[in-house]
Amino acid sequence: MITAESVRLKLFPVLVAAALAGCSLAPEYERPVAPVPTAYPQAAAVPAGGAEAAGVRYGADLGWQEFFTDPRLRDLIGLALDNNRDMRIAVARVEEARAQYGIADSDRLPTFGVGGNAQITRNPEDMRLGGPDSPSVSRTYMAGAAMTTFELDFFGRLRNLSEAARQQYLATAQARRTVHINLVSQVAEAYFRLRTAQQLQELMVKTLQSREATLRLVQARYDTGVASALDLQQARGQVETIRADQQSMRRVEAQALNALQLLVGAPLPDDLPEPAVFGRDQVLASIPVGLPSDLLVRRPDIIGAEHALIGANANIGAARAAFFPNISITGLLGFASPQLGGLFSGGNRYWQYQPQIQVPIFNGGLAGGLDLAEARKVRAVAEYEKAIQTAFREVADALAGEATYSHQLDAMRALEATAREALRLANLRYETGVDSFLQVQNAEVNLYSVQQAFLQVGMESLLNRVALYKALGGGWLRETASDVPLEQPAKANG
Structure with a gap:
């Protein structure tokens, strides 16, 4: 015999299933059009080869173990990824967002x-x-x-709140990838600045030896009455200038070492590999650039901004559902x-x-909640578009550097050779009494300045290539992968 009680018990699972499969009042999500050109300026200036020859189509798929060729730098990056506190905070935030999503999703089920x-x-x-x-x-x-x-949940209020929490969790996971990429590039930058400071100190040691030799020559000429007291004081001033520069550069080296140790998050071990010869060969010579549209699915900050946008879309659905019966x-x-x-x-x-x-019959807060959700979506769209524009600008800036740094370094090599020859001629004319020591002094200052500038520009060219690697979304993978599955945001249906 069918009783009212048995009918109610049979209808209960049906009601629960209907609640869990309720409709959604969220607007249908459509990805905004990327507000950037379809191609990068000066993209053709990046030479082929390197990563492209190894079968890597996108810079984001290039592992940092292959991009950085210096064994000491690779070990330092590995230590930083294990010990850096910002990285640990990012991992904890992902777990926090995962737990918050679990709490929001559990509200859809009976307790x-x-x-x-x-x-x-x-x-x-x-x-x-x-x-x-x-x-x-x-x-x-x-x-x-x-x-x-x-x-x-016939009108999808809880479902949309759960979806918003899920998208926040996914956005936080992408933020962790961004921290990972930034950490890799920051360690490389600190390391290259440290190596540049060490190279500049080596230059100063050699320059000091040369100027001390010049001082001894001027002293001997002064003792025999050939050189004037002014020549002697000028030579001594040149020596003291280098000694002052050495102290300044030792300070720069110590500060660069401190910055590197902070990023690594632990004392630097004594058994690190020997560093590679300092130069542009410490990173790959070329990186596949691709198109601006590739950034939408390969740069974690853009992916995270889109997850936030989808979450804002879901919150509109939850705000709309609040107008219907509960x-x-x-x-x-x-x-x-x-x-x-x-x-x-x-x-x-x-x-x-x-x-x-x-x-609900009269509740002014419901209309305000919907207005708030819609305003937040407008903001999320603007933030997503700004993330795309920022990424495009970063890649374009780095490409401008790739197009010019190589030619600038070639010109500075020629300039150094010219300055060195000018110093040789000035010394010869001074020793033969044709010119005063002032010409030698000017030639020495000019050569020293050119050599310093050459090392600085060399460091900037290295940092620019690292910036291009980072701007393309590289630095997340440890090993190079030729076929990496894309982590695209799931489409939210209305």
């Missing part, structure tokens, strides 16, 4: 619990249901399984008895469920 309670009440005579002669103390014992208030149920299935000893007997079965519906 069950098992328990029991007892109620013992003494009533005065005039409140006893059976009259003054009825017992003054009433007892009720209950035990069973209960379901707390469960919202039937239907929820609470249930209990178990036993009830006035006597504890007979609580679980067959005749004491007890069930109860309480459906509840709330229809």
